[in-house]
Amino acid sequence: MWKLERCPPHTGHQYLYHGSEEEELHVSRQVGAWLRLQGDASISRKHASLKVSHSAQAVKRSICGSIELKELGAKNGTFVKHSNSQNSAESEAREAPVFTEEHRLSSGTEVVLRHGDVVRFGLYDYCYRLVRCELLVATSMLPRSDTVMRDLLLLGGSYSKEWTQNCTLLVMETIKLSAKVACALACGRSVVRPDYLTQLCTAVKQKQQQLPATRDYLPTITEASIQPDPSLFDPNHDRKSVLSGKLFLLSSPKLLKRVQCIVEFAGGKCEVVAARHHSMIEAGDAVILRTPDDANLPSQSPMAAACKVVKRAGLHVVRESDVVLAVLYCSTERFCNPALSQQVLVSTISQSQMQQQNTGIIYAPETQAISNSPASVLSSRSNKTTRTTSAIIPETPGSTGPSSTLIKSPFTPAATATIARA
Incomplete structure (x- = not known):
């Protein structure tokens, strides 16, 4: 532009x-x-x-x-x-x-x-x-991007398939807690509907001095696991350092790649867990980030050994969704805090649950059709504990990498049960 x-x-x-x-x-x-x-x-x-x-x-x-x-x-x-x-x-x-x-x-x-x-x-x-004026746009879960491309051509902007640190806007129809959303928030950028770019074109052609405000074009928040509070998605440059000083340990390079961009954009670091990290875990200088993919690891794996160290130290592991929520709320007091007692964590999430419908996370229609291992949420309207299986689901056909995943949120009953068993 x-x-x-x-x-x-x-x-x-x-x-x-x-x-x-x-x-x-x-x-x-x-x-x-x-x-x-x-x-x-x-x-x-x-x-x-x-x-x-x-x-x-x-x-x-x-x-x-x-x-x-x-x-x-x-x-x-x-x-x-x-x-x-x-x-x-x-x-x-x-x-x-x-x-x-x-x-x-x-x-x-x-x-x-x-x-x-x-x-x-x-x-x-x-x-x-x-x-x-830098205008580099990424999209998330858009079935078609023809209009976005047309508007960027008129504005002299550019498009990026993946989220990078140079991106200035994330465009999507409705907001769900995807990795691209977390990356955009961690970089202090705005999330907008596609019609924001159309209105921007109109303002430029009409020689308006004031351009449309991004906040007026926030997509509808359809994520069932969080409160539909628009202020949560305001750009906040403090998010760039919300994970500063935290080292997250994962079980494999594949899982590390999946969450690394979010962690690093928010100021943290990621490494594959090893025996040399045990003293850091006990001292609270490293956090074990456990994903659903770790459930089938052998008992002699480095992750299993690290989890024993966590238990012995009176700490607990954190989940992939904690990273996204720490960025969203710009706080590690509740999320990504291995020292927080399980009773306090479950109680805090239960209070948030009471303000939400008793439903699991809603996935975008196009993601359900293309996933090789779709998430199954077996929910119940009763007060019984709900079982769930989380999965990473690509946003669009052919997309790979950390920017094309949906993250499971802990505000659902199923996720609470997972916390209780951790």
């Missing part, structure tokens, strides 16, 4: 957009120009034009488009100062830009502008700086 920012900063700006391959955004003193510059006799009727060069393939490959400036024969000239900045406004805070000497463009000349370049139209005060 690109914008021209008036110099000095914060005195006005205008976003650029990619309408079509032929469309140019004209700079002129005439009515109807994309950027109309009034009150300056040095501005020509046909002064200059800007063009956003972008493509559908560039969107899919996370490649940022470029901006082309064309001098249209302005009588008093168009001037450019190139900057050494090559990234975006977010990275610029770490390094001050250095500019070349200002030079005047010849009539008919086309030049490619980069982030940070300064353009002066005419002889006086119409000076603008080109700013690249």
Whole structure:
């Protein structure tokens, strides 16, 4: 996403957009120009034009488009100062830009502008700086993403199949506790509906100074295991360090890969459990993260030995869902806390249960059809303990890795039974 920012900063700006391959955004003193510059006799009727060069393939490959400036024969000239900045406004805070000497463009000349370049139209005060605003979008559990791709093309944004630290938005129809949601929250990013991007396109084309607020486009919270409180999903940069200082130990490299991105985005670390970790476990410096996949491990496995150390130390293991909930609530007081007594943990979760319907977690329809080992939730409306089997379920066909999983939450009766047996 690109914008021209008036110099000095914060005195006005205008976003650029990619309408079509032929469309140019004209700079002129005439009515109807994309950027109309009034009150300056040095501005020509046909002064200059800007063009956003972008493509559908560039969107899919996370490649940022470029901006082309064309001098249209302005009588008093168009001037450019190139900057050494090559990234975006977010990275610029770490390094001050250095500019070349200002030079005047010849009539008919086309030049490619980069982030940070300064353009002066005419002889006086119409000076603008080109700013690249990072817009890298990931999606979760969207049956179709055609509209998202179309909007990103117009906005000059990019798409990422997996969640990365550079992503700026997560787009989904409804909110469930998937690993991508946890990663987005841990990175302090917003979760929005697809129509947010459509409204963003409208705002840009209508030259609105204020863009739509992401909070107004929060997807409906359909996760049955948490309270539908929109404020839970507000960006919170404290989440980036909520797991700081915690070392999570898992039974295999495969399981480590599954949760590593969430843990590391939230400031923690992951390792495969080994005998050398026993002293750290006893001292409370390492946490055993046990998953449903560990149920069939042999009694002589490193995980089984580590669990004995946990029991001997009067601690308890934590579950995969605890990591997601610690990020969501930005707290490890209840979640990922091996020193918290089982009675307090079960009591806390039971109180939360009373505020919810007595149902298991709801999985997205497309995930149920493609899972090789679907989760089975055998629930009961009575007060009896419920049995459950949790499974990691891909979000979309063909997707792999940590960003394509649904996480079991402990607020269901079934999960409470699992805690009691831990």
